[in-house]
Amino acid sequence: MIKVKHLRKVYRTGKEKVRALDDISLELGKGEFCCIVGASGSGKSTLLNQLAGLEKPTRGSVTIDGENISEMNENQLAAFRQKKLGFVFQSYNLLPTMTALENVALPLMFKGVPRKKREKLAKEQLKKMGLGKRVRHKPTEMSGGQQQRVGIARAFVGKPAVIFADEPTGNLDSHTTVQVMNAILELIREYQITFVMVTHERDLAVCADRIITLRDGKVLRDERIEHPQKAYILPEGEQDSDLDDHSWDEEPDKKKTDTTVELIGQIGQTVHRAKTVQESQNNPNEGNSKGEQGK
Amino acid sequence: MKISDLLSLSFENLRRRKGRTILTIIGVVVGTCSIVVMVSLGIAMNVGFDEMISEWGDLTQIQVYNWTGNTEVPKLDDEMVKTLASIEHVKVATPLYRPQYLNGQLFAGKNDRYQAYAEILGIYPEAAQELEYQLVSGKYLTEASTSGKKLPVLVGQYTGYSFTDTKKRGDSAYRWQGQTDARGNPLDPFVDVEKDKIYFKTYKNEENDEQLSYELDVVGVMLEDYKKGYITSQGVLMDLDLIKKLEKEYMRANGIKDANYDKQGYSEIYVKVDDVDNVEQVEKAIKEYGYETYSMSSERENMQEQSRMIQLILGGLGAVSLFVAALSIANTMTMAIYERTREIGVMKVLGCKLGKIRQMFLLEAGMIGFVGGLVGIIVSYLLSFVLNYFGPMLQGAIMMLPMYGSKMSVIPLWLAALGLLFSTAIGVVSGIMPANRAVKISALEAIRHE
Numbered sequence: 182m183i184k185v186k187h188l189r190k191v192y193r194t195g196k197e198k199v200r201a202l203d204d205i206s207l208e209l210g211k212g213e214f215c216c217i218v219g220a221s222g223s224g225k226s227t228l229l230n231q232l233a234g235l236e237k238p239t240r241g242s243v244t245i246d247g248e249n250i251s252e253m254n255e256n257q258l259a260a261f262r263q264k265k266l267g268f269v270f271q272s273y274n275l276l277p278t279m280t281a282l283e284n285v286a287l288p289l290m291f292k293g294v295p296r297k298k299r300e301k302l303a304k305e306q307l308k309k310m311g312l313g314k315r316v317r318h319k320p321t322e323m324s325g326g327q328q329q330r331v332g333i334a335r336a337f338v339g340k341p342a343v344i345f346a347d348e349p350t351g352n353l354d355s356h357t358t359v360q361v362m363n364a365i366l367e368l369i370r371e372y373q374i375t376f377v378m379v380t381h382e383r384d385l386a387v388c389a390d391r392i393i394t395l396r397d398g399k400v401l402r403d404e405r406i407e408h409p410q411k412a413y414i415l416p417e418g419e420q421d422s423d424l425d426d427h428s429w430d431e432e433p434d435k436k437k438t439d440t441t442v443e444l445i446g447q448i449g450q451t452v453h454r455a456k457t458v459q460e461s462q463n464n465p466n467e468g469n470s471k472g473e474q475g476k
Numbered sequence: 477m478k479i480s481d482l483l484s485l486s487f488e489n490l491r492r493r494k495g496r497t498i499l500t501i502i503g504v505v506v507g508t509c510s511i512v513v514m515v516s517l518g519i520a521m522n523v524g525f526d527e528m529i530s531e532w533g534d535l536t537q538i539q540v541y542n543w544t545g546n547t548e549v550p551k552l553d554d555e556m557v558k559t560l561a562s563i564e565h566v567k568v569a570t571p572l573y574r575p576q577y578l579n580g581q582l583f584a585g586k587n588d589r590y591q592a593y594a595e596i597l598g599i600y601p602e603a604a605q606e607l608e609y610q611l612v613s614g615k616y617l618t619e620a621s622t623s624g625k626k627l628p629v630l631v632g633q634y635t636g637y638s639f640t641d642t643k644k645r646g647d648s649a650y651r652w653q654g655q656t657d658a659r660g661n662p663l664d665p666f667v668d669v670e671k672d673k674i675y676f677k678t679y680k681n682e683e684n685d686e687q688l689s690y691e692l693d694v695v696g697v698m699l700e701d702y703k704k705g706y707i708t709s710q711g712v713l714m715d716l717d718l719i720k721k722l723e724k725e726y727m728r729a730n731g732i733k734d735a736n737y738d739k740q741g742y743s744e745i746y747v748k749v750d751d752v753d754n755v756e757q758v759e760k761a762i763k764e765y766g767y768e769t770y771s772m773s774s775e776r777e778n779m780q781e782q783s784r785m786i787q788l789i790l791g792g793l794g795a796v797s798l799f800v801a802a803l804s805i806a807n808t809m810t811m812a813i814y815e816r817t818r819e820i821g822v823m824k825v826l827g828c829k830l831g832k833i834r835q836m837f838l839l840e841a842g843m844i845g846f847v848g849g850l851v852g853i854i855v856s857y858l859l860s861f862v863l864n865y866f867g868p869m870l871q872g873a874i875m876m877l878p879m880y881g882s883k884m885s886v887i888p889l890w891l892a893a894l895g896l897l898f899s900t901a902i903g904v905v906s907g908i909m910p911a912n913r914a915v916k917i918s919a920l921e922a923i924r925h926e
């Protein structure tokens with residue numbers, strides 16, 4: 182799906198050169214969930230921006246779905262993004278004047294989808310994100326978690342081939358992070374979307390098929406997880422259903438299975454395995470297989 | 477992306493910055509208003525001139541004079557009139573001859589009870605029709621009718637009213653148009669020019685001179701038309717040759733001698749041109765013979781030249797304020813772009829093409845121009861109404877105000893349309909630079925900045 186060849190990015194600030202990316206080559210398959218982790222300043226955001234064609238590489242190329250995006254001009258890129266890409270931002274980046282519905286419908290509008298149709302699709306997507314009752318709300322009238330769910334709905338509404346997310350949960354508390362992450366997981370599996378996420382919290386990578394660790398602009402480690410965890414749950418000691426975001430107005434698809442623990446769908450099931458997962462974080466491969474067995 | 481979406485996006489963007497948008501629109505309103513109203517003053521001047529001129533006379537008629545008797549200028553005799561008549565685009569050329577010597581009066585009724593002093597002019601018989609003297613009844617003069625005993629004439633529509641009753645005194649000796657009796661019934665003139673016998677009788681210079689008397693034969697009654705002159709109202713029009721013959725008979729009967737009588741030319745003739753647009757050309761050709769001319773067209777030309785200058789100055793003044801409005805649109809749009817940098821970045825990342833972003837800003841600027849122009853034109857019509865309503869009063873106080881016709885400000889539809897088009901175009905043009913700036917915004921920088 183995504184092919185990166187000898188990618189370099191060098192920033193010049195005055196006379197100083199910063200090698201943000203240094204000869205990176207990798208390949209991501211269709212429907213793969215890839216986490217890019219690393220220390221601050223290691224080049225995660227830079228890599229993501231290159232992959233998404235938001236910035237031109239100094240050298241090397243990025244090919245998505247057979248198309249070399251490094252050679253495209255701005256208009257071709259815009260057309261390509263319309264068709265194939267979706268984005269989730271750390272700071273949500275919703276248009277402040279538009280309602281949740283209009284924000285979600287925005288990418289479809291750029292595609293030229295008629296108003297009625299795109300609003301219907303957007304509404305469905307918002308319902309999946311548990312925001313069926315917040316359709317007419319403006320971003321300023323919503324919490325950060327709710328805004329990010331709108332942002333996610335916006336990224337998924339066009340069912341793109343690839344979605345990029347730069348620290349999508351960076352501004353959220355840990356309880357909201359669980360909900361948001363699980364919402365994302367469910368959608369990428371449903372639609373078979375390639376998902377590339379930057380994070381500096383390794384915890385978040387437990388559900389990924391692939392974890393790429395960067396250091397100083399180079400790939401330090403490239404791990405494939407055979408049996409990733411199906412859902413993300415809270416680290417031990419932080420479980421407290423009273424802190425959950427109750428704004429989900431309806432369950433997405435699944436029924437509540439555990440009435441005592443007010444979590445939704447898979448989270449509800451996986452809460453019981455919190456301990457196992459805790460272990461898995463120390464050793465992701467092993468932990469995940471244990472997690473599977475635990476089920 | 478659909479046009480309707482683009483429109484609603486742009487509109488929404490303007491709406492959310494209501495205060496600033498309204499201020500900018502007011503600028504455009506003022507600009508449009510000042511141009512439209514200024515130009516409307518000039519147009520009203522033109523309309524006024526035309527009103528004035530068409531009241532004064534016939535636009536396709538040229539008067540040719542030869543007062544001076546300057547020997548270098550050819551005599552304006554019948555031969556010469558024919559020459560002028562043969563100039564291209566000339567329909568007819570004729571003198572309206574006022575006899576120098578012939579002196580007399582019209583009489584009618586028993587024992588010449590009713591008398592009238594009517595102006596009698598000589599014309600080429602076929603020319604009356606060509607000069608567009610309309611008839612209420614009867615027919616035009618013809619060459620043939622010159623023979624015979626009676627004098628064939630055309631009379632004005634109200635020539636009958638020029639007769640007075642010599643048997644009465646004071647008001648009752650007169651009849652006038654629109655006069656009614658005590659019960660409100662209209663009163664006819666003393667003489668019915670078409671039925672009663674009317675005589676033209678000359679005065680005697682000395683007691684033993686012979687008095688000449690001729691009976692008139694009214695062949696037609698002309699429609700009163702101020703543009704053609706008093707003759708159509710209460711005058712008498714007669715074959716030119718006939719009137720000269722009368723004059724000679726009169727001279728003989730009263731012992732008047734003038735050796736040059738047959739040699740002199742006319743001092744004034746009328747030339748009728750086929751179209752207003754050809755008047756200038758014909759007039760020029762006539763002037764080349766050395767004659768002086770006068771026409772409403774040349775008068776009109778002068779006036780329009782004047783008003784064109786005034787319109788230009790006024791329009792220029794208006795244009796300055798629209799230019800200021802354009803600057804304020806550009807400023808508003810630039811501000812909007814700074815504020816919306818992040819939004820523009822997000823749109824780009826979500827796949828909005830550059831062209832659409834440009835169009836969005838141009839549309840916004842164009843909308844400001846359009847709405848400003850529309851409101852400006854509505855306000856202009858109101859102002860125009862107020863000016864026309866209060867103009868006459870104001871004019872007394874301020875002599876400066878130009879007002880020639882019945883109106884002070886006239887806004888034709890084309891001016892309104894042009895004003896709207898112009899203001900919209902100004903809006904779009906002032907949006908170009910800001911729009912290009914928006915297009916250049918780097919998506920990455922924009923979404924990065926907090």
Ligand SMILES: Nc1ncnc2c1ncn2[C@@H]1O[C@H](COP(=O)(O)OP(=O)(O)OP(=O)(O)O)[C@@H](O)[C@H]1O
Binds near residue numbers: 193199221225228
């Ligand atoms: N526009 C730029 N101009 C100059 N240097 C830059 C630019 N963007 C990034 N860098 C440099 O490139 C390196 C990688 O930056 P990057 O933003 O990719 O880090 P990161 O891994 O995303 O860090 P964080 O976890 O803090 O977000 C840093 O050393 C940074 O200073």
Ligand SMILES: [Mg+2]
Binds near residue numbers: 225226
């Ligand atoms: Mg970063």
